[in-house]
Amino acid sequence: MGILSGNPKDEPLHYGEVYGLFTNLSTNNGMISGYETLMNHAGDDDLKKLIEEAIKGLRAENQQLEELLKSNGIGLPPAPPARPNADLNDIPVGARSTDPEISAAISADTVAGLVACSQAIGQSIREDVAMMYGQFHMNKAQFGAKMLKLNKEKGWLIPPPLHMSKGTES
Numbered sequence: 001m002g003i004l005s006g007n008p009k010d011e012p013l014h015y016g017e018v019y020g021l022f023t024n025l026s027t028n029n030g031m032i033s034g035y036e037t038l039m040n041h042a043g044d045d046d047l048k049k050l051i052e053e054a055i056k057g058l059r060a061e062n063q064q065l066e067e068l069l070k071s072n073g074i075g076l077p078p079a080p081p082a083r084p085n086a087d088l089n090d091i092p093v094g095a096r097s098t099d100p101e102i103s104a105a106i107s108a109d110t111v112a113g114l115v116a117c118s119q120a121i122g123q124s125i126r127e128d129v130a131m132m133y134g135q136f137h138m139n140k141a142q143f144g145a146k147m148l149k150l151n152k153e154k155g156w157l158i159p160p161p162l163h164m165s166k167g168t169e170s
Contacts, residue, residue: 008128013072017129020120025065026077027116028058031109036083038105041097043088046150050143054106057143061136068129100156107151110144 013021035055042048066076088096097105117137124130151157 008126009071011126013074013129014125016123017120017126018069018072018074020116020123021065021069021129022074022077024116024120025062025069028062028065029077029079032058032062033080033083035106038097038102040083040086041088041091042099042102044099044154046154047099047103050146050150051102051106053146054110054143057139064132068132099154103147103151103154103156107144107147110140110147113140114144 032055035051035058039048039051039055042051069076114137117133117140120133121130121137124133148157
């Protein structure tokens with residue numbers, strides 16, 4: 001029996017896992033703050049619901065990340081304070097983020113989160129850490145599908161040039 005056998009929770013984290021967990025928590029904290037701000041800019045009710053869902057998902061991830069870091073004696077990164085609510089009409093039009101811009105930003109964040117989760121899974125040697133990131137990845141993929149559907153329904157998706165030809169002509 002070696003140091004990396006038995007209950008994964010009893011195994012030490014390696015530096016890459018620690019860095020990934022700490023960075024993930026810090027990034028989530030910033031995204032929550034940013035999404036709270038974007039909530040003030042959003043006008044579309046469907047988009048607001050998905051922003052709320054994104055914030056809820058990030059907070060749920062943070063609970064697991066904080067628990068894992070604390071249980072391994074690692075300090076937590078600072079979190080910005082919650083953003084106050086504002087009335088959309090109080091934000092000058094030229095200073096407002098538009099609904100398509102907000103949706104595109106959150107969609108891009110979701111894609112980056114999927115890549116980060118995949119990287120964390122690949123570098124993990126503790127099965128519990130890899131499984132946690134697998135769960136995060138699945139949740140982000142499902143959320144990303146909702147964002148894609150919203151972007152299509154609202155006409156906010158700007159696709160690259162579409163390839164219409166199915167075959168070659170003789």
